[in-house]
């Protein structure tokens with residue numbers, strides 16, 4: 428956020444900045460989804476919905492998971508939420524008591540430990556390493572498990588690394604005892620590999636997903652939880668008290684997304700893939716370390732330790748001297764210090780220009 432704020436300040440002073448720190452799709456929401464929303468408004472579908480969400484959307488989610496992963500659950504195991512962020516908060520609230528621990532990888536999406544701490548629980552960090560593609564080592568988790576461990580959080584493909592967790596590791600982690608919380612928000616944005624749903628390996632898991640990334644719908648605030656049966660009622664009570672229901676129009680838009688936006692998702696995915704390949708090649712040519720090619724989301728976390736041990740300072744230097752915004756690794760945990768996160772949620776033209784500027788900056792450094 429500090430980098431972004433400084434970038435905006437520089438832009439106000441008239442400088443041209445290339446944004447490679449971005450965490451949301453640069454595509455507009457596909458037209459067909461917008462039309463679904465307009466129709467819902469015109470049809471007067473603008474009131475509170477069932478607290479679990481409209482049945483049509485929950486049925487479409489069941490079908491989507493059944494077709495894509497061969498997993499079965501019922502619409503009454505789904506809670507539609509106003510984005511995956513509230514979904515995370517709801518699951519953490521239902522599962523964690525003060526003093527409990529939750530296993531979180533380091534690096535990780537920065538909100539995870541914040542939610543845990545807010546509830547009086549503690550993140551138990553497990554380091555993941557570049558040479559492993561930042562995947563969990565199941566034995567690393569095992570060492571951190573104790574009597575207070577209530578859940579293991581996985582995020583594949585991951586923010587900030589863009590890497591996937593291999594199915595054999597997922598299977599081992601699924602069998603360790605605590606509930607698994609699987610943040611599957613970047614599913615659908617996977618290139619030349621295949622993503623797996625945690626429910627292929629265990630029923631003792633919460634799936635968390637949303638429409639922000641694959642459907643370019645960040646502003647619609649729409650996500651969902653697939654919950655074990657026992658937890659549906661507690662989650663529903665949290666929903667009823669805090670949120671009442673997710674936005675009605677967004678839910679109808681989400682239904683259109685699942686039923687009719689397949690081609691649009693495919694189009695965006697193939698453009699992301701082209702950018703991904705270009706960025707991997709260029710960053711490696713520029714001397715940044717990337718042991719395993721990231722195959723998902725729209726991020727890559729690259730090793731910049733040869734340039735600086737202080738990723739925050741380095742990100743500012745790149746912003747001020749090259750006019751390019753990148754995210755410092757330290758934002759994502761102590762174990763990502765010395766790394767930078769690059770996002771390819773920007774046009775190929777901008778990515779090329781940004782990397783050319785970094786090339787010049789490095790030559791003159």
Ligand SMILES: Cc1ncc(COP(=O)(O)O)c(C=O)c1O
Pocket residue numbers: 450509510511512513536582585586610612637638639645649650
């Ligand atoms: C890993 C991860 N989980 C959850 C979210 C939150 O997404 P939403 O827009 O659905 O709240 C993000 C957003 O960047 C994310 O990167």
